Amino acid sequence: VRERSRFVQKLKEQEGVSNDREFQSFYALPQPDQREVFIGMTQYESTEVLERVQQELSSAFAPFAEQMDLKAYVFLRQTEGPALDLATLALQPGQVLEVGVRRVHEGRDKDFHAYRKAFVDKLGSYPGVLESYEFEVVAGMDAERLAVGMTVYENQEALQKLIPDILQQEVTKQYFETFEVIASQFAFSTTNIQATMVQEIAIRKVKAGQEEAFKAARSALIKKLKAQDGVEKDWEFQSFFTMPEPDDSDVYVGMTRYRSPEVVKNISEKLMQSPEAANFFATFDMKAFVLVQAEDGTAFKLEDVLAEGNVLEVAIRSPKAGTEEQFPALRKAFFDLIAQQEGYLFDKEFVDLQSNDKVVLIGWRSQADFQQALGALSTRPEMQAFFGILDVKAYQALTLSRND
Incomplete structure (x- = not known):
């Protein structure tokens, strides 16, 4: 697959x-x-x-x-x-x-x-x-x-x-x-x-001194989450890069795929009041939270295109007011360049069901490939033009982390 x-x-x-x-x-x-x-x-x-x-x-x-x-x-x-x-x-x-x-x-x-x-x-x-x-x-x-x-x-x-x-x-x-x-x-x-499947993306910045408590509390909540009917797949990633300024504490990104929006609602109502959720949420500040579906309506499973050792970029952004019509053409010009880089695996565009923000995932074969591509692309006019119309809410480059 x-x-x-x-x-x-x-x-x-x-x-x-x-x-x-x-x-x-x-x-x-x-x-x-x-x-x-x-x-x-x-x-x-x-x-x-x-x-x-x-x-x-x-x-x-x-x-x-x-x-x-x-x-x-x-x-x-x-x-x-x-x-x-x-x-x-x-x-x-x-x-x-x-x-x-x-x-x-x-x-x-x-x-x-x-x-x-x-x-x-x-x-x-x-x-x-x-x-x-x-x-x-x-x-x-x-x-x-x-x-x-x-x-x-x-x-x-x-x-x-x-x-x-x-x-x-x-x-x-x-x-x-x-x-x-x-x-x-x-x-x-x-x-x-798979058309009704939705994916939750939570970007969490660990509070100072809470690193071990974060991992323990996450493990307890994830164990309970995975036992719920309608949870298709769950991943945990650790960020190693962001921009424009580096993070001053650990950032982890959780991604969970659910069978439908209704499943998300039912599980949220059930788990958000649990002591496991309260303990976990006390250990971090939420940088961003989105609930997304593929923009083109097609099926997408992250496990089909990403493996151990790969890099995943996640960016949450929207075109600035008045630039909405420019977005498709400028995105295409920039992503055509991305696809030409050594180690490029895939990109997939999503829409946040809550805010209508645009969310993109980009896969790379390795950190070395990602770093090389970043250096090659950062001076290109296509990147400058595209970034110039964006209001970026969150951006992280990630590798898979333990999820237990």
Whole structure:
């Protein structure tokens, strides 16, 4: 998952890549899968863009490719159905996407298309069947005589209700006799699985003489926090750098991912009145506290892109009044430079649900890479221009700390 996240980060930066989506399969035909199966789909503006991206990212794709076995790998052109918008395909909560990759038996092309159309018409008559799409395979791995179809269902219940009946239909039997199943997956969008997740970021400055008390009190509270339902993941980081002025005592940053904003509310009401929370909060001053979701609405898990020894930057900021329209262009110019630096891993933009401040996380391979990049970027006009429009509320560069 980490290698995919890193590759997709680079992929999305390429000009002409308009959409990238990921789906996780929960059921397969004709036999269940023995391992987890994910379906990745990427939309390119043209064949020329595809060829260019493949050439430019071939080395970046290799580490990701080593982590998987391909059931199918194809490039498609839509031939039937409503115009497909990959950005919204099976995006609503609960919707199910069926993807069928079929190899038409030799000499059965005419029968395949005739029976397929009759089958799709029958399928579309059932409640809960939303849309069906058909695609021509224009290239891919072992692509001879392959055809791909997709169907979106309102939910898993609708799918389960229709399966017993449609499998008994004569047209289904006739249709299935015309091809071999290469992959038949039923999947949920991973965007929906994680779209409601929220992440808490607390930047805490330890009070003088309270270092050991802070660690002990934090351990007691974290133990209680981790036992709560809906807590997905918790990290602790220690700051080693800030600007413009250095910190005069230890700064630790806690990050907790929750299943939803409602979970945060319920846990806060439960834990904030506890003696463990009172003891912990007495040991530090809060520099900043935000509750964030990814700005682009996509799924993000920090553990997929960050490991022991890496560096994480966190910055909480907002454009100064009157400069809001300049923010996107100036940010892009500066972050394009960041992405070119040795040791750069990722960046992800978030929005604080409480203040609407913009929060960014940037990952680096090591402290040495971070320091080298900081030196290289600090004199660049792109950095000066971007920082000139920002009201920075908090900034820390971090490494993972013990979290027990």
